[in-house]
Amino acid sequence: MNQVGVETKTEMVTVYIMGQAYKVPAGLTILKAMEYAGFRLTRGVGCRGGFCGACATVYRLPGDYRLYADLACQTPVRDGMYLALLPSTPAERKPYDLRKVKPGGETLLSLYPELARCVACNTCTKACPQKLEVMDAVQAALRGDVAQVAELTFDCLSCGLCTLRCPAEIPHYHVWQLSRRLYGAYLAPKAEHLRRRLQEMREGKFQAELDRLMSLSKEELRELYKAREIEPE
Amino acid sequence: MAAELRLSRENLNAPFVRKVEELSGQNVFACYQCGKCSASCLFAEHMDLLPNQVVRLVQLGDEGVMGARAPWVCAACLACSVRCPRGVDVARIMEALRQLGLRRGLTPVELRLTPDLPQIALVGAMRKVTP
Amino acid sequence: MNRLVYFPGCALKDQAQGYEAATLAAVQALGYAVQELPRWNCCGTVYALAQDDLMRHVGPVRNLIRAQEQGATELLTLCAMCYNTLSRSALFVRNPENLRRINAFMDEEEDYRGGVRVLHLVQWLAEIGPERLARAANPGLQGLRIGAYYGCTLLRPKEVAVDHPEKPEIMEGILAALGAEPVLFPERVECCGAYLAVTRPEAVRLRVGSILLSAAHHGAELVVTACPLCHFNLRERRPLGAPRLPVAYLGEVLAWALGTQPIPEEIARTVGVRR
Numbered sequence: 001m002n003q004v005g006v007e008t009k010t011e012m013v014t015v016y017i018m019g020q021a022y023k024v025p026a027g028l029t030i031l032k033a034m035e036y037a038g039f040r041l042t043r044g045v046g047c048r049g050g051f052c053g054a055c056a057t058v059y060r061l062p063g064d065y066r067l068y069a070d071l072a073c074q075t076p077v078r079d080g081m082y083l084a085l086l087p088s089t090p091a092e093r094k095p096y097d098l099r100k101v102k103p104g105g106e107t108l109l110s111l112y113p114e115l116a117r118c119v120a121c122n123t124c125t126k127a128c129p130q131k132l133e134v135m136d137a138v139q140a141a142l143r144g145d146v147a148q149v150a151e152l153t154f155d156c157l158s159c160g161l162c163t164l165r166c167p168a169e170i171p172h173y174h175v176w177q178l179s180r181r182l183y184g185a186y187l188a189p190k191a192e193h194l195r196r197r198l199q200e201m202r203e204g205k206f207q208a209e210l211d212r213l214m215s216l217s218k219e220e221l222r223e224l225y226k227a228r229e230i231e232p233e
Numbered sequence: 234m235a236a237e238l239r240l241s242r243e244n245l246n247a248p249f250v251r252k253v254e255e256l257s258g259q260n261v262f263a264c265y266q267c268g269k270c271s272a273s274c275l276f277a278e279h280m281d282l283l284p285n286q287v288v289r290l291v292q293l294g295d296e297g298v299m300g301a302r303a304p305w306v307c308a309a310c311l312a313c314s315v316r317c318p319r320g321v322d323v324a325r326i327m328e329a330l331r332q333l334g335l336r337r338g339l340t341p342v343e344l345r346l347t348p349d350l351p352q353i354a355l356v357g358a359m360r361k362v363t364p
Numbered sequence: 365m366n367r368l369v370y371f372p373g374c375a376l377k378d379q380a381q382g383y384e385a386a387t388l389a390a391v392q393a394l395g396y397a398v399q400e401l402p403r404w405n406c407c408g409t410v411y412a413l414a415q416d417d418l419m420r421h422v423g424p425v426r427n428l429i430r431a432q433e434q435g436a437t438e439l440l441t442l443c444a445m446c447y448n449t450l451s452r453s454a455l456f457v458r459n460p461e462n463l464r465r466i467n468a469f470m471d472e473e474e475d476y477r478g479g480v481r482v483l484h485l486v487q488w489l490a491e492i493g494p495e496r497l498a499r500a501a502n503p504g505l506q507g508l509r510i511g512a513y514y515g516c517t518l519l520r521p522k523e524v525a526v527d528h529p530e531k532p533e534i535m536e537g538i539l540a541a542l543g544a545e546p547v548l549f550p551e552r553v554e555c556c557g558a559y560l561a562v563t564r565p566e567a568v569r570l571r572v573g574s575i576l577l578s579a580a581h582h583g584a585e586l587v588v589t590a591c592p593l594c595h596f597n598l599r600e601r602r603p604l605g606a607p608r609l610p611v612a613y614l615g616e617v618l619a620w621a622l623g624t625q626p627i628p629e630e631i632a633r634t635v636g637v638r639r
């Protein structure tokens with residue numbers, strides 16, 4: 001029954017979750033469908049809004065050889081879908097001291113020499129739910145163009161789908177993160193206002209205000225929070 | 234390599250020999266052991282088997298040759314291939330042995346990485362000796 | 365102006381930037397506009413020799429598609445390794461069945477139709493002809509004794525060799541036209557050890573020592589190469605006691621000859637350029 005008392009029938013579809021068939025309402029996202037089917041997700045879910053990259057999923061559709069990759073929180077179920085949630089991608093993030101490495105190919109390749117194994121198959125690009133040009137970014141990394149890598153991967157969610165699909169076994173998203181850090185630390189134009197603000201903080205300009213906040217009770221803080229200025233939408 | 238090799242029809246038709254022929258696209262039995270490949274090879278001094286011996290062991294069906302040092306030292310410079318009087322592309326046989334070895338889980342070569350190595354060296358080495 | 369579509373490759377954008385800059389300026393001085401492919405990927409550097417290793421042709425053929433998208437029928441390379449892999453893959457897909465399989469795999473790209481000829485700088489210069497080079501060679505190379513080192517990838521296999529694989533003279537012809545005195549030495553066609561720099565550096569050092577000795581012994585004052593990996597090995601992987609011969613790229617000596625770039629001080633000193 002809906003609100004006006006008319007009998008409606010929810011259309012149901014069949015999905016195969018980790019090999020088992022479930023009937024779920026059409027129109028749900030994969031994530032909601034899994035919960036509807038009774039899965040309690042403690043891993044493989046985070047923001048539910050397509051930002052955190054925790055809900056990487058692969059699936060196939062009937063009559064289609066392709067292995068699709070997408071975010072479970074953003075992808076509606078389809079009838080006959082076979083799917084598996086991939087809550088994490090095993091990939092090693094190499095340790096480095098950002099202050100000691102150079103922003104160039106030498107750094108990327110000595111930490112991740114497997115970049116040199118890319119066969120330019122483009123499988124990573126096809127897997128990326130963010131529609132990034134992943135292979136181009138790998139190629140830019142290979143030729144040491146850190147700025148280009150940072151640019152191409154700005155919207156990466158670290159979902160790891162490219163990394164799982166890559167025949168060259170490259171841990172893409174770690175390379176992206178390193179490149180963006182190198183870019184921020186060495187190549188991006190310095191933000192003058194940030195430098196000034198940091199200076200002001202060091203000089204204690206906000207100390208009195210902070211001290212006042214620290215002395216408030218929980219109740220007073222709560223009031224203050226409610227009354228905070230919110231940016232207009 | 235096997236300590237003892239038995240010459241038999243089975244060895245000569247072994248799946249290993251056929252697989253090497255298939256991957257290399259070469260008739261390994263075309264080789265008549267003249268040794269010109271070994272004379273041409275600039276890296277033979279670093280090998281445990283000479284290139285012609287590698288081909289001989291393949292003819293005899295000795296799978297141990299995949300684990301020998303020779304195919305992994307080969308730089309694919311093709312000096313042997315252009316000089317073989319029988320038209321055997323020995324470098325392709327070496328590649329077939331590396332590929333078969335890698336696919337069976339052998340990784341006998343250590344990468345000695347230094348930060349100054351150019352990409353072209355890394356890409357080349359990774360393609361030849363990593364699975 | 366005649367247009368040349370150009371595939372750089374990783375090395376030319378990193379440690380061989382000098383080779384690229386010198387060559388492109390010189391080629392322009394010869395009256396050609398060079399247009400770099402707007403998008404490209406690694407050529408693979410070593411050609412896949414196993415029959416079933418289709419995947420490794422995908423990268424090179426993808427680059428040929430990029431050239432096709434630009435309407436190019438020729439694709440210029442400066443790196444000998446890029447030349448080798450790209451031109452061999454171009455041959456590989458002359459077989460219709462191979463072409464069909466590679467195209468089917470790259471369903472996100474337009475089909476490769478097979479019309480791109482891969483060309484190395486050496487071939488391009490030879491095709492321009494010695495007269496034209498000689499006319500443009502001002503100040504010229506002033507009788508510098510140069511040993512051209514070919515290495516492997518310009519000469520082997522035969523199908524893609526830029527000249528006779530055992531007795532090449534194409535680079536010597538170019539150098540002579542530019543006013544140098546070419547020096548032939550036996551090791552000029554022998555491998556420098558290539559990527560063994562990663563797995564067996566000691567083997568590379570032995571090779572490099574032998575190559576430099578051979579060049580010096582035959583009177584070369586300078587060794588010229590067109591391969592960034594040879595260049596790296598010949599300079600950075602010398603054994604102790606190797607002859608102190610300078611090594612330069614073909615594109616660099618071209619630029620010196622045409623006067624688009626001065627001879628670097630240290631080379632001028634070592635070779636004692638007659639000014």
Ligand code: SF4
Nearest residue numbers: 128156157159160162
């Ligand atoms: S680049 Fe890789 S890790 Fe990043 S969003 Fe795309 S598929 Fe996920």
Ligand code: SF4
Nearest residue numbers: 118119121122124166
């Ligand atoms: S999936 Fe791996 S090998 Fe294929 S293009 Fe992407 S990075 Fe390269």
Ligand code: FES
Nearest residue numbers: 046047048053073
């Ligand atoms: S749950 Fe965060 S992206 Fe899907």
